[in-house]
Amino acid sequence: MAHDDVTPAPGRSPAATFPDEDPTDQLTVGRRIRARRLEQGLSLRELAQALDRAPSQLSVIENGRRELRLGELRRIAAVLEVEVADLLRPEPPTRRAALEIALERAQAGALYQGLDLPELPVRRSLSDAAIETILGLHEELRRLHEERAATPEEARRVNGQLREEQSRSGNYSPELEATARELLDRIDHAGGPLSHRKVSLLAGELGFTLHSVPDLPHSTRSITDAETMRIYLPLERGGADPRITVLQAIAAHVLGEQEPADYGELLRQRVEVNYLASALLLPEEGAAEFLRAAKAQRELSVEDLRDEFAVSYEMAAHRFTNLVTRHLDIPVHFLKTHSSGAILKAYQNDEVRFPTDALGAVEGQVVCRWWSARQVFMSEDRMSPYCQYTDKPGGTYWCTSHIESGQGGEYSISVGTRFEHTRWFRGRETTRRFASSCPDPTCCRRPRPELAERWQGSAWPVARLHASLLAAMPSGTFTGVDRVAMLEFLDRHAPQQQ
16 A cells, blocks of 8 residues: 654664754754743743853754754753653644644755745744645645656556565465455355355445446446445446456455555555455465365366356456465466557566566566467467467466457466476466567567568558557546546435435
8 A cells, every 4th residue: 555654763762863863853853942942931042051052053953954963962951851752752842833844844845946936934924824825835736746747657667566566475465365264254155156145245244235326437347435335336337247346345445445645555455455356256265275176186277267266267367376376386477468469467476577668667568479478369269278388588488378358459368387387287288389589679579681671661650659658647546537427426326314
C-alpha cells in the first residue's frame, strides 16, 4: 500500500553511538539542545563556556551540521540538566522547530538543489508564515515533478515490484482469505456461487444501500459515499457482472483504503481490492475442495472452475493462480495478452521467462508468436479450450488459453505450468507443440532473410501510435477518474438534509 513518522530502531537505547545516525536526526537533536538551552535561560555563549567550546562550534551543533559523539552528548545533557534520552527523542521540541527542520531538509534535498537558488538562512526574523509559504511552494513543486515522472515506465516499474511479491507468495494472501471468510460468515454463506441476492445481503450487513443510476461518470465503475453509506452503480455497463462492481466497492471499504498518495499505492490497492472481491466470489474452502477433487481425477481446468462458481474466465484464471500453488503444490504462470501480442498482465512462479525490457518490465512487451497466448488467435474453434506444449529456453511448458472481448478489443487469458505438472490437467493429450527460442530475435522478431531482401526499401507503414505512449499518467491520485464529475455526481445524489 507509508508514514513520515520517525521512530527509533528496534532495541535502540540511549547508550548507542550517535555518529552513524542520519543527518536529519542530528538536526532534530540540535534543535532539542537549543530549545533546552533557552528553557534554562542560557545564551549560546554561556553554554559554550560551560562546555569549554567556542560559540561557533555549539552553533554548528544546534543547526545539526556536525556529528555528535556519545561523550559530547552526555556532557551537553549534564550541563542542561536533562537525560540523554530526551535529547534523542525524534519529534521536534516546538512547532517553530518543526518548521525550521522541514525547511532545512527541503533545502538539502535534490529538488531544491536543482533549482539553483541561494541558500535561505533560517533566522528568527524569518516568520512562521514565510516558512510555511516556502514549504507549501516546495511541496507543490515536488508534486508536479512526481506527476511528470509518473509515466508509463513508472507504472511498469511498480507493476514489476508487485509481480515479484506475488511470485514469492505464490500469489496467495492469507490475510485477505481470512477477511473473505469473516465476511461470508456474516451472511451465512454455506458455499458455492455467491448469488446477486447474497451480494446485496452482504452490502446491507455492512450498512450500505445500493443505488443504480443512469448518470454515473463514465470514468468510474462505482462511487461510494461513505457519509451516507451509499454505493452508486451504473444502470448498464457493457454486460459487466454487477456482483464484481459491488464487491470491489465493499472490499475497498472493508480494507480501509484511503486516497492513494502515489501511483504505486494506487496499484497495490487495486490488487488487494480485486483479490478480496474474487475471494468472496470463489470462497477458498469451496474452490480449493473443487480443485483437489479435479486433481484427483486428473481433470484440472480453468473452464470448470469458471462454470462451478459462475464467474468470468479471467476471474477464474486469477483465482486458480491464488489457490493451485498453495493447496495443490503446482507452480503456474498467467498471461493476459492483447490480440496485438502485447502483455497486459502477467504472473509466474514456475520460472517461465516472460519478455522484458531493459528495466525488467513485462507489461507492454510482445509475447513470442509461438506461445499459446498468441497461437490461440489462429484457432477457428472459440468454444473448445485451446491447449498446446511449447519448448522454451527454460524447458517445456503446457498452456491453456481462452479468448475474451473487452473495450480494447480481443485478448487471450492463458494459464500454464511446467511439463512435469501437466498430468493433472485436462487437455494434456493435445498434440499441438511449438518451439520458441525467444528472446533470441531470430525466433520471431526478425523476418526471414528472403522477405527482408525482397521488400528492402519498398515498405513504409504508418504506425498507430497511441498518444498515451508520450504522455504522463493522468493527473490526480485516482488515476483516470474525472474528479470534478465524481464530486458533482455525489453532490447531485446526496440525500436532502431535513
